[in-house]
Amino acid sequence: NAGVTQTPKFQVLKTGQSMTLQCAQDMNHEYMSWYRQDPGMGLRLIHYSVGAGITDQGEVPNGYNVSRSTTEDFPLRLLSAAPSQTSVYFCASSYSGQGTYEQYFGPGTRLTVT
């Protein structure tokens, strides 16, 4: 299994540009989520999904959109990039098997908005 994969690894955007961060998992996990990590602030939940076709907002959803058309993929869209969105973005997945909901993380996308 490849686990949780994310592309691209690095991205530089200009203010106002849009882009999509890709996330895929091959473990048939029903739960997927997006976090951003900023220095000294820990990881904060942006959006999450409990299954294909179902998404919900996390702690910091403004400026981001998600959709979940398949179990495997959970892309994150930045609608109009702002410097405040400069961060490292992590995608994670988990499953309810054995009731643990253990989280598995991708390698991250480092985004800079100028």
Add this chain to the structure above:
Amino acid sequence: KQEVTQIPAALSVPEGENLVLNCSFTDSAIYNLQWFRQDPGKGLTSLLLIQSSQREQTSGRLNASLDKSSGRSTLYIAASQPGDSATYLCAVRPNDYKLSFGAGTTVTVRA
């Protein structure tokens, strides 16, 4: 709103010393707590997961305890090695899906 705190923010110890990392949380109504390791520029690797009904979990040199009523978890790493140098994060899962993370403790083990 769940608040998760990790103290200290950074720790430096000589090789061979035992490490004690602390995590505290404000709402005891949790489903589980997970400890992660993060190397610089990398993703998060799960170390241990403790369900709310458990008191501790062990894996090799790692042992994590959970005291839900007092809102605390401790990660012990025995006989530290330079390869243990990393940032350690704890995350609390309440009864909904929204994980809350601490800011982490950065550990340096000196050879």
